[in-house]
Amino acid sequence: MSKAILGKKLGMTQVFTEEGxxxxxxxVEASPNVVVRVKTVDTDGYNSIQLGYGEIKEKHLIKPVKGQFDKAGVAPVKYLREFRLTDMPDYTVGQTLAAxxxxxxxxxxxxxxxxxxxxxxxxxxxxxHRGPMAHGSKSHREPGSLGPMTSGGGGKVVKGKKxxxxxxxxxxxxxxxxxxxxxxxxxxxxxxxxxxxxxxxxxxxxxxxxxx
CATH class of the missing domain: 2.40.30.10 (Translation factors)
Known part of the structure; x- marks a missing residue:
């Protein structure tokens, strides 16, 4: 992966091609993202970039997060997400990415x-599937038998059972x-x-x- 961006889902619509x-x-509304941090294999053990998106008032930030923006020299943003990169990052802190x-x-x-x-x-x-809906049925929408394990430690529900x-x-x-x-x-x-x-x-x- 070499490209990534954050955005806000607005909804669905439809477009027509030239053939009709x-x-x-x-x-997706992808307002400009800012690169807040760049990580490399040499310094952090892997390649990634941290992107910021959205507006937020500075008073709503806790001090450690505010310090991260101050260190990067960028304006505070609401969302921070990190993207792993396969190659050495070709980005710089403070760079903006658009749609x-x-x-x-x-x-x-x-x-x-x-x-x-x-x-x-x-x-x-x-x-x-639901069970029989007749009056004699005692199981309409219940899960039914769980088939617990009985050997080696007694009956118990298997982990991951639906x-x-x-x-x-x-x-x-x-x-x-x-x-x-x-x-x-x-x-x-x-x-x-x-x-x-x-x-x-x-x-x-x-x-x-x-x-x-």
Whole structure:
């Protein structure tokens, strides 16, 4: 990976090609990002850059974070994210990155936080089938038998068993999406298809790790 940027998901729309084909796209507002820190193999053991995005008042910062911005000599930002790089970073602290870091036709991966669905049962969360709905049935939407282990230590639920619990609200990555268009006047990146997260949420766009 050599290119990355932070942005805000605005929602979905559609664009038309010259042939009249409609393409569903997600619109990401990628206002200029600032490079807050650069790490290299020689100094930190790996290559990466730390990007900052969004506005924040200085009074809302804790002293260690404020000191990090003071050391870098950049204005405080709301979000900080680090991106690993495969090669030696070709960036400098204080450098700004805009939406034109990508171009139409580029293949990217998008990382975001999926929409939280709250506490969900196994049918909604894992796609389990329901039981018989007749009055004699005692299991309509229950998970059913767990098949506990009984040998060597007594019966217990196997770790990783699919059970009810919190659904969504996790980091999710969608791979191999294509950039349809870049609008530099409005700092917008139009990406084909859907990406994780709700409207207004932070997303991270990077070069795809699976180009083929």
């Amino acid at each position: 084909i409609v393409i569903p796209v997600t619109v 034109d870091i990508f171009a139409g036709g580029d293949l990217v991966d998008v990382i975001g936080t999926s929409k939280g669905k709250g506490f969900a049962g196994t049918i909604k969360r894992h796609g389990f 059970l009810p619990g919190q659904m969504g609200g996790n980091q999710a990555t969608v791979l191999h999406l294509s950039v349809v268009k870049i609008d530099m006047d409005k700092n917008l990146i139009l990406i084909k298809g859907g990406i994780p997260g709700a409207k207004g949420s932070l997303v991270m766009i990077r070069d795809t790790v699976k180009p083929r």
